[in-house]
Amino acid sequence: MNNIKFxxxxxxxxxxxxxxxxxxxxxxxxxxxxxxxxVYTNTDIIGRSYxxxxxxxxxxxIVKCINALSSFFINREIKPFDFYQEGFRKLALLGYQGxxxxxxxxxxxxxxxxxxxxxxxxxxxxxxxxxKPLKTYNSRGLWLIPLEDIDKEIHELIKENEFYxxxxxxxxxxxxxxxxxxEKIKKIxxxxxxxxxxxxCCYDYDTALKRMLALDNIGLYWFEEPINYRDYESxxxxxxxxxxxxxxxENFHGPSEMFTALSAKASTYxxxxxxxxxxxxxxxxxxxxxxxxxxxxxxxxxxEVSAHLMNITPTAHxxxxxxxxxxxxxxxxYRIKNGHYxxxxxxxxxxxxxxxxxxxxxxxx
Ligand SMILES: [Mg+2]
Numbered sequence: 001m002n003n004i005k006f007x008x009x010x011x012x013x014x015x016x017x018x019x020x021x022x023x024x025x026x027x028x029x030x031x032x033x034x035x036x037x038x039v040y041t042n043t044d045i046i047g048r049s050y051x052x053x054x055x056x057x058x059x060x061x062i063v064k065c066i067n068a069l070s071s072f073f074i075n076r077e078i079k080p081f082d083f084y085q086e087g088f089r090k091l092a093l094l095g096y097q098g099x100x101x102x103x104x105x106x107x108x109x110x111x112x113x114x115x116x117x118x119x120x121x122x123x124x125x126x127x128x129x130x131x132k133p134l135k136t137y138n139s140r141g142l143w144l145i146p147l148e149d150i151d152k153e154i155h156e157l158i159k160e161n162e163f164y165x166x167x168x169x170x171x172x173x174x175x176x177x178x179x180x181x182x183e184k185i186k187k188i189x190x191x192x193x194x195x196x197x198x199x200x201c202c203y204d205y206d207t208a209l210k211r212m213l214a215l216d217n218i219g220l221y222w223f224e225e226p227i228n229y230r231d232y233e234s235x236x237x238x239x240x241x242x243x244x245x246x247x248x249x250e251n252f253h254g255p256s257e258m259f260t261a262l263s264a265k266a267s268t269y270x271x272x273x274x275x276x277x278x279x280x281x282x283x284x285x286x287x288x289x290x291x292x293x294x295x296x297x298x299x300x301x302x303x304e305v306s307a308h309l310m311n312i313t314p315t316a317h318x319x320x321x322x323x324x325x326x327x328x329x330x331x332x333x334y335r336i337k338n339g340h341y342x343x344x345x346x347x348x349x350x351x352x353x354x355x356x357x358x359x360x361x362x363x364x365x
Contacts, residue, residue: 003077004118006111008040009070013059014361016327023143024169025202032324033059036358037066039110041078047114048351050325051106051275052301056363058099063365065094065103073107078118080111084281097253101278108279109305109349117348122308123280124343129311133340136303136319137165137196142181144169150181154188164339165194165221165318171202175214182218191219196247196318198224205234212242222247222269232264239267247271250300254278255285262293269317273300280309287313304334305349307341327357 015031022029033056039047053062072090073083087107091100116126124131138157145153157166166185170178185195197220203211208226215223222245227234229251239246245268252258252272261267270290277286287309290297296317299306303321310316319341330352333344344350 004045004114005042006039006070006073006076006078006114007042009067009074010038010040011063011066011365012036012358013063013363013365014328014358015056015363016324016357016361018324020141020143023145025144025171025200031056031361033363034325034328035059035063035066035106036328036353037106037110039078039107039114041114041118043118045114045117047078047110047112047117048349048353049106049109049113049279049305050328050351051102051109052325053099053102053275059363060365062099062102062106065099066106069100069103070107073111078111078115080108080115081281083111084108084279088278097257101254101282102275105275105277105279105282108281109274112280113348113351120347122343122345122347123305123349124308124311127284127308127312129308131308131343131345132311133337133342134307134310134316134319135165135339136163136321136336136341137167137194138163139167139196139320140322140324142166142168142185144172147177147180150184151188154185158189158193162336162338163321164189164192165196167196167198167224167320169200170197170215171199171211171226175211178211178215179218182215182220194221195219196221196224199226201225201228203227205231205237208238209241212238212244216242216244220244224248224271225250232261232266235261235266236264239265245269247298249273249298250276252277252286255282255289258286259289262289262295267295269296269298271298271300271318271320274302274306274309280305283309284312287315290315303341304329304351307334307343308349311343327361328354330354 249270
């Protein structure tokens with residue numbers, strides 16, 4: 001492995017139109033904002049990462065934070081583990097969660113990309129794992145769209161790339177409406193399809209319990225985030241009262257918060273988010289905590305880097321697939337075949353920019 005030095009940082013922000021708008025309890029999104037990070041080195045290696053921190057108006061503050069954090073590492077030999085530990089300590093005064101952690105994650109993922117490229121290995125291989133294909137579900141549709149459009153959307157989602165599992169967003173106006181969506185999926189895809197469902201935190205405890213009990217014995221694969229994501233005590237009560245597994249975790253800010261949730265027995269499964277869990281370094285810590293709790297670990301967004309990390313996650317479960325970032329990425333060989341996500345055997349994480357698209361949708365930061 002070549003020792004490589006971090007010499008320069010380039011951070012850009014884009015707001016990319018989505019093929020399908022996201023219609024969720026939290027709002028409707030027609031575009032998705034991304035921050036794209038390039039870590040330049042004293043060789044021709046460039047480490048890359050993207051994060052999608054949801055709120056376009058907040059991008060400038062996160063970019064500022066990424067730049068400020070990067071100044072601690074400039075002109076030093078890239079050591080991703082050490083950089084993460086040091087960067088995390090530097091967050092003490094800003095806070096260990098939120099934009100400080102997002103910024104550290106963005107840098108961490110790019111450092112690991114550069115580091116594995118310097119070893120000429122895919123990230124998962126560098127970390128001692130395999131490049132096994134991962135079972136994946138299609139999560140890029142079935143938002144709270146009108147019921148008359150559901151039929152067409154299911155056909156479209158299940159056909160695309162041979163999926164055998166889908167996620168539907170529920171917590172619709174009436175129980176009948178939720179059942180309508182689920183029955184449609186079963187009718188079109190057959191009884192063997194796995195149906196993940198997501199409430200996106202739309203209920204209080206009582207309302208959640210009522211709706212979930214009514215949906216509890218129709219074979220759903222999981223219920224995701226029925227109530228406020230920080231209410232671990234109520235989440236734990238729901239988990240103990242329902243047969244259908246409950247999955248939370250996209251809102252764990254760092255491995256220690258995940259530890260708190262697991263200690264509270266808040267859910268049956270977890271699904272940490274690459275950006276919010278602390279990038280590659282944060283994920284590795286989280287994966288090992290999950291093993292100690294013997295809890296199944298799925299991913300949230302970021303399919304490319306998450307797929308590498310699932311190969312070193314002892315309790316790896318499902319990979320969530322979305323294509324929202326595809327426009328800003330070059331095709332480096334990630335594929336879905338027979339319900340599984342395949343990782344290309346190339347050095348690093350396989351993140352490469354489509355410069356034309358980035359230029360087109362670039363926003364001022
Ligand atoms: Mg969710």
